[in-house]
Amino acid sequence: MKTLSPVDKFGKFIVENLRDKGIDFAEGLLRKHWKASSVLEMQHEIANLNDTQKTAFINAITETIDGAIHDFLFALQEQADFYNEIQIFVDGQNIVDLSDGLHGEAYLEDGWFAKYSRHKPPQ
16 A cells, blocks of 8 residues: 555545545435434435436535635645644644645645545536
């Protein structure tokens, strides 16, 4: 197994534990997978969408999550550039210092989403 850089370790963690889990949850709603009473009514309504609407729903969820990840990473980058009060270290290294722009790492052709996500970005 290839050793990941600290930046990629962080990205893989974000993708697996935030992006993919969020998309998996939305897909579970479409399949009426969840049993929690707090989501049953919403799940029932979403499951009744036609195929085009279901695709739009998943694309909207994916874009929302991806946008939130971008904004979070951009805020980390700005915070580090101007205040440096919040730091994230992986393997003893500050990942913001290691990246040219943490908020862009996910979106490159060979970025985090392409390398680590089970779900490809919407077309």
